[in-house]
Amino acid sequence: MQAGITVSAAELPEVLLHVAVVRPVFLWGAPGIGKSSLVRAFAESLGLECVTLLGTQLAPEDLIGVPQIVDGRSRFAPPVAIARDEPYCLFLDELNASSAEVQKAFYSLILDRRIGEYELPEGSVVIGAGNRATDNALARPMASALVNRLVHIHLRASATDWLQWAGTAGIHQWVLEYLRNRPDHLWTAPPKTEEPFSTPRSWHMLSDALHSYGDDVSDETLRVLAFGTLSAGHASAFRAYVKTVRHAFGLDAVLKGEAGWPATPEDRDLLYFLAETFRARLIKELAADKASASPAARQLAHRGKALLVELAEISLEVAQLVIASDDDGRPVLPTWFLVEVSRDLPRLVAARA
Structure with a gap:
């Protein structure tokens, strides 16, 4: 996916502050320009733990969970990484590099903030990120149903922003x-x-x-x-x-x-x-x-x-x-x-x- 409208690293936190708290966001950008670190920094600024799931290392059951018998009925037990009592930032890194089946498993989690009977705590945010196919990185086509569940933001590398950060980062x-x-x-x-x-x-x-x-x-x-x-x-x-x-x-x-x-x-x-x-x-x-x-x-x-x-x-x-x-x-x-x-x-x- 390409876009003529981009944001810099300095502009991204304000965009996420107004958008990610109400709708799930997908952050596009070339490899190595800081998408993951920016998401983690944003979560920290909100006082939220950042839980990262790597799309390339997931199977559908890693999201949906596995069935168990409770009172004679089967139910899916959500993974401990997702099923938390306190609000947190769920970061779906390399989401568009995951298989089609894993992408489908994300549908309800992204749109409804729910997996089976488990619902994300109030105040949680969901942010995905991935590279573009044009970057020669691993990227699979994203189904239109998934595309339409996310607000898409394109990040660009900014020397001004990076140098300002680098001056205090050692x-x-x-x-x-x-x-x-x-x-x-x-x-x-x-x-x-x-x-x-x-x-x-x-x-x-x-x-x-x-x-x-x-x-x-x-x-x-x-x-x-x-x-x-x-x-x-x-x-x-x-x-x-x-x-x-x-x-x-x-x-x-x-x-x-x-x-x-x-x-x-x-x-x-x-x-x-x-x-x-x-x-x-x-x-x-x-x-x-x-x-x-x-x-x-x-x-x-x-x-x-x-x-x-x-x-x-x-x-x-x-x-x-x-x-x-x-x-x-x-x-x-x-x-x-x-x-x-x-x-x-x-x-x-x-x-x-």
Whole structure:
């Protein structure tokens, strides 16, 4: 299921507070963006215990219970995980990954808050969650009868929200600072093949591993950890970022003229990282209209043209990467800056020669 209307992690609690307390909710989202932890945090905010049932590990009898004889009549005894006396949050994780029979068993529990003779205590909430088929995750078609029993909310990954949370959650400083510079690397769509990819969860895993090793982790171990948790391009860039931290070699030093672009073959990953950071800085700070550009932005544009010449002398490919259009062929840097680059670069090259 896809939707053009989404909510961020910061917006979700208020939506759940008004909706989940009156109707069951299904939370859609890509793997690793924090659906489960957000539901548990919401339950905790209400003072409710969160009881999680994993759809992929359930059989129908795990919900319906098993029959027993009471006073000469049979009745189903609901499982102890569900049959509680106090209100709680019933979290049906990976609901749409469960079998059709298990999904059917959820019908009355979701709509009527009842399984057989057992009814959820007043004040309980029911929240389901699952991945989308387009995420290359395990997801089975959800019957229309079940779809129609739920309020559907689509969660998106938000770098702003995650970074705000990460700043107080003990996330490793390298991860935190890297994503502050490259928030677009927080999440990437799941690949078609079986390989690691970047999500808030995978960055958290990398942070935990770095805390375990300590800041003296070797470059080779760092490479293993990064490529074992992140998308390959993000892993390479993160490893290069750590080099800048360890050697006090950053983009600001290049902009100020205190250091040059790294030119040795063994530092090619660092060169790519600094070039991508340079591109991101230009995109962020250069105004769309030159007339409204601040003095600092004009100075950055002026310095940027000279740095492009120096970069092209090391690698024309990397220099072209800085001013390249997006995947759809649209310029991402202001037109006035690109015009000045095409006009002034030959003169700057001649001056250096």
